[in-house]
Amino acid sequence: MSREPNAPPDDRAGIDRELKRGSLELIVLHLLEAGEAYGYEIVAKLTARTNGVLGVTDGTLYPVLYRLERAGFVSVRWETPERGVPRKYYRLTASGRDELVRLRHEWNAFAGAMAKLLANKEEK
Amino acid sequence: MSREPNAPPDDRAGIDRELKRGSLELIVLHLLEAGEAYGYEIVAKLTARTNGVLGVTDGTLYPVLYRLERAGFVSVRWETPERGVPRKYYRLTASGRDELVRLRHEWNAFAGAMAKLLANKEEK
DNA sequence: GCAATATACCTTGTATCACAAGGTATATTG
DNA sequence: CAATATACCTTGTGATACAAGGTATATTGC
Numbered sequence A, B: 001m002s003r004e005p006n007a008p009p010d011d012r013a014g015i016d017r018e019l020k021r022g023s024l025e026l027i028v029l030h031l032l033e034a035g036e037a038y039g040y041e042i043v044a045k046l047t048a049r050t051n052g053v054l055g056v057t058d059g060t061l062y063p064v065l066y067r068l069e070r071a072g073f074v075s076v077r078w079e080t081p082e083r084g085v086p087r088k089y090y091r092l093t094a095s096g097r098d099e100l101v102r103l104r105h106e107w108n109a110f111a112g113a114m115a116k117l118l119a120n121k122e123e124k
Numbered sequence C: 001g002c003a004a005t006a007t008a009c010c011t012t013g014t015a016t017c018a019c020a021a022g023g024t025a026t027a028t029t030g
Numbered sequence D: 001c002a003a004t005a006t007a008c009c010t011t012g013t014g015a016t017a018c019a020a021g022g023t024a025t026a027t028t029g030c
Helices: A013-022 A024-032 A039-049 A056-072 A094-121 B012-020 B024-033 B039-049 B058-069 B092-119
Strands: A074-079 A086-090 B074-079 B086-091
Touching: A013 A074, A013 B012, A013 B092, A024 A039, A024 A056, A024 A086, A024 A094, A024 B092, A039 A086, A056 A074, A056 A086, A074 A094, A094 B012, A094 B024, B024 B039, B024 B086, B024 B092, B039 B058, B039 B086, B058 B074, B058 B086, B074 B092, B086 B092
Parallel strands: none
Antiparallel strands: A074 A086, B074 B086
């Protein structure tokens, strides 16, 4: 199924991909601020809440979660529900909250600079 | 001079760096929309107009310019000024203008999705 | 019971790209 | 004619989003 024969050349994939870089940790920490969640749940929420614009595959998410765990920004808990497969729940730690604040600032600085730059067509 | 002995640990460098990814081509094409410019000029303008937030070194910029040239989005012209070193001027092509429009859309979609996601603290 | 399917987690390999560091060439200046 | 400034270019490194493929457990249909 990999590629339709007449599909348009998608250099497109590249840009989206690169734009997402560095924002995923912020995104995940932000989603966890609302309460603990497990991997598949985060993937689904993210795709749903951004109409797929910021969607990721699970193969992308798990390394992010691992990095966050390693850094102490999230804690982990296994739970086996009465019906279904065991799930690994992630929860924000105190230091994760700090990091979330920091990353939001960083994002705002970056997005703000971009907005300002792109706004003025003619320089004074 | 590489690193001060008491400098704070800069994981910080990482995030900024990743966030910039994928946005540089848009930035450069946007700057060239105002008229042709040469490499060092772009570096200086970018640093000045974003207070360093989106600043890059020339070692970062030249590969970007080369990619843009390769893709046909900019054209190149050497000029030796009466006083000073020869300069390589870059100018937007017609296809570069199209690409600029496309990248702006892509950026707006991305930044818009981020803004919307980060805005609502509590989900309905 | 047992194949088929769904859910959920994890690993490996690849490509891209921002950056640091270092290099080249030309022009100006003391 | 050395020292400095301007401008361009190259190489190597690290970070990371993603595709592809894999594992394990639970449920469902026959």
